[in-house]
Each structure stands twice: as structure tokens, then as C-alpha cells.
Amino acid sequence: MNSLGSRLTIWYVLVVTATVVVALCVGRWLLERQLIRGLDLLNAAEFQEIVDRVEKNHHMMPDQEVLERITAHSKIDAPLYFFQLRNQSGDVVFRSANMSDAVLPENPKGKPNWTSDDPLLGTVRAGEFELGSMKLQIAASLQGVRRSLRSYFQVSLAMLGVVAVFSVFFGYWLSRLALDPVRRIQLTARRISAENLSERISVDSSKDEIADLARLLNQMFDRLEISFERLWRFAADASHELKTPLALIRLQSEKLLLHGQLSAGQSEAMQQQLESIMRLDSIIEKLLFLAKSEVGGIELNLRCQKTNDLINAVDEDARALCEDSKINFVLRKSEDITATFDAILLRQVLLNLITNALHATPPDGCISLWSCRVRDRWQVIVEDNGPGLPENRVRDIFEPFVRVRQEMIGDESSGAGLGLAICRSILDLHHGAIFAENCRPGPGLRVIFEIPIGRAKAGESGS
């Protein structure tokens, strides 16, 4: 689940739960009010019963008889009600037996009904009624109300739990539903790369926010496509504009060399000029390769093939090169691995690494080439026993125009320092990696490259 989806789900759960909590609280308040109002009505009904007992033909009986009748009535309703009678001056003249020592307070703030706490009676709901010149106070315990509210609370809690659980599922489903168009945009956008910049996200006719977003993205892809096209054109134009004059210089130099009747010194100068032209051409070619691979413009000729076929082909060339420089060459290859790679480009990498090693290795030194499988990767190591590199420069050697080794051994002849940068971009195109480390115990440098096995499918072009 992506993070926005989970956040949406959490928000949904919170909102639903909070709403239910508020609704239950309001329900509780209404229920309590209703129950207390019921008690007030019962108190009033009880008073009416007492009135019926103490009145005869709409006249009050004498006080003594009234008291007796109330006492008798209070005994009958003792489990439910407390009775207290105050005289005109407010003194308590009668209390029902079930009240023992407790006294109901005087009517606070002149309200006909009120709730009061008493240490002996507990919380009661009381009402005050005029009985002749006296005041009759009738109270009922709130225990029943409390009990009802407690069970309401329990039921609410259970309901809340159920709602929370359901809202998690429902919220998840809802967030998926809401994010589904986003996910579709994501899928398309991920598919769009340098190779198929013309593909667009499909936008339905609706005018909602997601469709707007898709439209915006499509506009961005339009601009991106135009910039890429410009870049291609720039690369092609730069190449054309640089190489055409270069071609002319080369053609004319060669002609001079062949038919110009030059002196030996002039011939040599012309020859050097030709070599510089070739070097310039090779630098242009490499820079264009690097620029194109940066923006995904190199199409790999990927084939699922045996790594040892490549290693064997390189072996013969490496052996010839090393023999020529009087350097030993050792090849160690493990069992045959099948991997997907561009053989021509990887051979270029290997020959480049071996040539670099040759430049660093002293005569009678040794260069080793290892090819093996390390877990799910094909690993190739080229190791020399030259001086190695300063530890802080080991990472730099794959940057363009960095020539650490050449600086160290004072060799100015070999290349512009683009070879290893090209190697890295070729490995990047293969979703692989290349790195260097000093041999321990030294001296020597080890350059290692790795390519995942069975990751890329045959025929897939590099992206």
C-alpha cells in the first residue's frame, strides 16, 4: 500500500470514528435528559397520588391527618421514593423512614426539579410541590438512570469498535478506488522513457483533478519530447559540423603526404597532424556516446549468451597484447554463465580495462582476468600489479577526462581519459556496476564489473 493510500485510509477511519463518537455523545446527552425528565414526571405523578390521599372534596385535611397519610403512603412507595415535608418557614417537619438521617436540601434557585448528591441517599432527582401551606419534596434515586447510561456506554463502545474496524476496510477500499486513476498515470509515466517519449497518458473527458493532473503531465512530456529532440539534433549537428571539416583536413593532409613531394620533416609533421585528427575524431565519438547514454539514446544489442564465449574471444586478444608487452596474462573463469549483454560493447569494456592495466603494469608483471558468478551477478575482475592508485582517487577514475594513472606514470600518449567513463556508462546501460579498488596486500589495482544475471530479458533494449 502506498503512503498516500494509507494516509487516506487513516484519515477516513479517524473522520468516521470521530463522527460516530460525537453522535453517540449527543445520543447519551439526549438519553440522560429524557430519563431525568421521566423521573420528574414520575415524581409529579407520585405527588398527585399523595394529593389524592390528603384532600377531600378539594379541601385539605387537618395537618395531623395529612402527616399520617403521607407516612402511610411513604411506606408503600419506600423502595422508589423519598419524601420530605417542610412547613411554611422551611423547617423539615417530616421525613420518610427510608431516608434515615439524610435531609433533602431546600429547593435551590427556585427550580421545581433538581439533582442533588447526598452521602447517604446517593444522587437523587428531587421535585418540590406545594401541599397546602407546606412544601412536599419528593426524590427518586438516579441509580436506574446511571445503570441505563452505563449500558448505553458499553453498547456505544462496542459499536465504535465495530465501526472502526469496518471503516479501516472501507477506507482502504475507498482510497484504492480514489487512487486508481493516479496509479494508472503512474504506470504510464513509468513506461515513458527516452525511447518512447511520444507515448501519453490516456485522459478521459471528465474535468476532475486527476484528469487535470494527467493533462498537465502530458504537457510536460510534450516539452520533454521537444527538448530531447533538440538534444538529438544538437548531437547530430555537432557531430556533422565537427566531422565534415575534419574529413576535409584529413583528406587534404593525406593527399599532401602522398603526392606533395614533402621533405622528411614535413612528412613527419603531416603524419602527426593526421594522428591528431584521428584522436580528435575518437574524442568526439566518445563524447557523443557519453552524451547519448546519459539521455538513454544508446540502443543495446542485447542477447542472452554464454559469458565464456566473450571471455574466450577476449582471452586471445589479451594474451596477444600482454605477450607483446612482455607481461604475463592469467585467465580464471568459472563454469559457464548465461547472461544478457551486448557482446561488442562489453568486449570494448574488457579491452579497455586490459589496455589500462597494460599501461600500469611494469615489464614481467602480471595481469589477471577473472570471470565468475557471485550470487545473482556475473562478476569480471581485471587485476594488475602496477602501483595502484591513491586511495582518495580510486572513485574518480570513472569520471570523464580524469587521468589519474597517466598523471602518475607520466604517460601522456594514451587517450583523453574517457575510456573508463565510457565503461561505466556501458555498465549502467546493462544495469550493472563498475568499481575499482587497490589490491590488498598490494601493489596493484583491481577493476571489477558486475552484471545481473537473468534480470534483463533477451531483446530488451536498454533503458
Added chain:
Amino acid sequence: MRILIVEDERKVGQFIERSLSEVAYSGKWVSSCATARDALAESTFDAIILDLGLPDGDGLDLLREWRAAGFNEPVLILSARDALQDRVRGLNVGADDYLAKPFSFEELLARLRSLLRRQGGKKTTEFEHRGIKLDLLARTVECDGNPIDLTAREFALLELFMQNQGRVLTRTMIAEKIWDSYSDLDTNLLDVYMRRLRKKLESSPDKQLFKTLRGVGYQMV
């Protein structure tokens, strides 16, 4: 032999035109797609040298057009664009060969000759040259009657020279044939192999089999 040169850069086009005439080819230079169409409509050519970056269109479109119209003579693409991809594209459209700028005239000539020859070539499996015998089927090499042991690359290289006796083979042509590379190798690999071949085949100092053309290539003499 009449060669049509389609090249937008005047100086390069004229240079090729002039140089071709010096080696007894008749070149005609045009500088745009439109003039190239006119030239081909007016007369016939034995081969075309075609630049891809033309002011009024893409050379590949022109080539496609010609091939669709039934023009079957060899076409050599001359381009300044990135070698590998344009090369593949060009050959797919129907070009016979591809040469990247900056190129050497020797190379252009060698390729042109090879293309013109290809029209009526015959296959042989045994070659002999100055005492060296190469048998493609048995994969054996003899020098003055003695069997010579060659590695796979050395054998392929010698085979290439035997098939092109007396002709200049440029470094790029050799790299293409032997290493499937589309440009000169970044290493001195070719020179190393040539040294090895010489050591094995040139039995006496006065017997020079391979002539080095500095910066250009080699020639079997």
C-alpha cells in the same frame, strides 16, 4: 565507372570528385536531394556515395526511394553521425557499406572497389601467395611447404589479406571484419597481430609480405 557523389559540403564533395578522377573513375558531385534525384534521372551510375545530412532532406529517405524504384547499384553511405546506430539503419534501408567521417580517401577507394567488385565475385576456398598457402576448409596454413600454427584471429586476419591480395586494407575495414567493431580499435591490437603474423610468415628479412601504410592500414604485397 561512373560514381555519383551526394555530399552537401562543397569542398569535401569536390575533393572526392577530383580524387576519383585521378584514379580513373568518373565522379559527379551533387549537393542536395533534389539535384541527386535529377542526376540519377538523367544518367546511369555504377555506384553512389551518399552523405546522410543533406540540406533538403535525409540521405536515408533518398536511398529508400531509390531502392524502392529498383536502383540496384552499390551505395556507400558517408556520414558524420554516430557510427553504430546510423550504420545499422543505413544497412537496413539498403546501403551496401558505411563509412564514418572523417575518413581517409584510401579507405573510401578501398571500399568502393570492394563494392564494385562484389557485383561479380567468385568464391574460392584455397589461396596462394608468394609461397603461402591457406586452405579455408582444412583451416591450414603453409609457408614454403612448412605448416604454420596460427591462432583463430591470426588465421582470420591472414584470410582477409589473402582474399584482398595487393589491395589496401584500412584499419577500420580490418577491425570491422575481424572484431565486428564499427571503428578502429582503441588499442594497438591490430599492430600486435600484424607483428605476430610477420614473425610467423616472413621467414627471411628480405621477404616482406605486409606493407604498413601509417595511419591508414596494411597491404599484402
